[in-house]
Amino acid sequence: MDINKNYFDFIGLPISFHVDQAVLSDLSRELQKTLHPDRYAHKSEREQRLAVQYMAHLNEAVATLRSPLLRAQYLLSLQGIDTISESSTAIDPMFLMQQMELREQLEEIPDQDDPFDELESLQDDVTESLEQLREQFAQCYQSEQLDTAAVIVRKMQFLEKLIVEIERLEDRLDG
Template sequence: MQETRQVDLTKDYFSNLGLPCSYQIDLAALADSHRLLQQTHHPDRFAASDEAEQRQAVQTASYLNQAYGVLRSPLKRAIYLLELQGMEPLAPTNTSMPMDFLLQQMQLRERMEELPAAADVEAELEQLADELLVMHKQLQTDFAAAYEAGQLPAAEVVVRKLQFIEKLQQECNDLEGRLLD
């Protein structure tokens, strides 16, 4: 039987979920750890406890859900890792991007705008979605390499790129819903 791990709300998400503080994590281990901790610290288990213990259980469950959501998302996990290093990758004043990426953004946006008029909307949409997925995976690899090498400013740029690609992926999904329904 696995021993019950306590949750310290002052520690980082990785520590509390028993994971290495790294971008590349085992998502199955994350899910298992989250499930185990949620079972142990679920507020329903404290229904007969005093009000302070009930409140603590609610706070712990909320913390665990927040931690799981952050660590499960490639973008949120990258942001969180940089924040642990004292950086603010999405600060409003932090908008510098390489020119080639800005041009690529413009081209991708133009393709999105032209999709409704395409001869084969479904095929074009699928091709764009596939390209965005490849870009997203490459950016995850780029972030991991920069972060692990201690190149935090480079990792910060990758986070902003990831944010753009994820936003474009969502817009692509939304467009698919509108065009193919």
């Protein structure tokens, strides 16, 4: 085992935006069985420490590869592109205006006659936009249009945050 390998190689997957989640689960489960620190309880301190490090690396790898946004960011980081810093990529002003409008729409939902219906509609729209961005990212990454892929990741970040805000509002309205 080598924790210096990228997450894909560490788990045994091809480097790609599209990851079969069932295969990821199967491979990670097998690695967990092999690497779990309990299996090293009778070994030396060094081997126990390595087992803990391997499990931490595996857990981080799985969490990253399960999330489309984190996976996209990770893929770009492997190419030396930072999409996590807030100022890393300029965003199209039209997209930013749309985001402001969506957030205004979200703020108005509690005052609607049927807030849950409005919330569901907004969530469906945002989820559809997010799916489109994920496909665009996959195409740009595949064709090595990395600057465009970085812009798409930043847009994905906005929509992921909006999904979280929608879920929070839903929880508040339920409570």
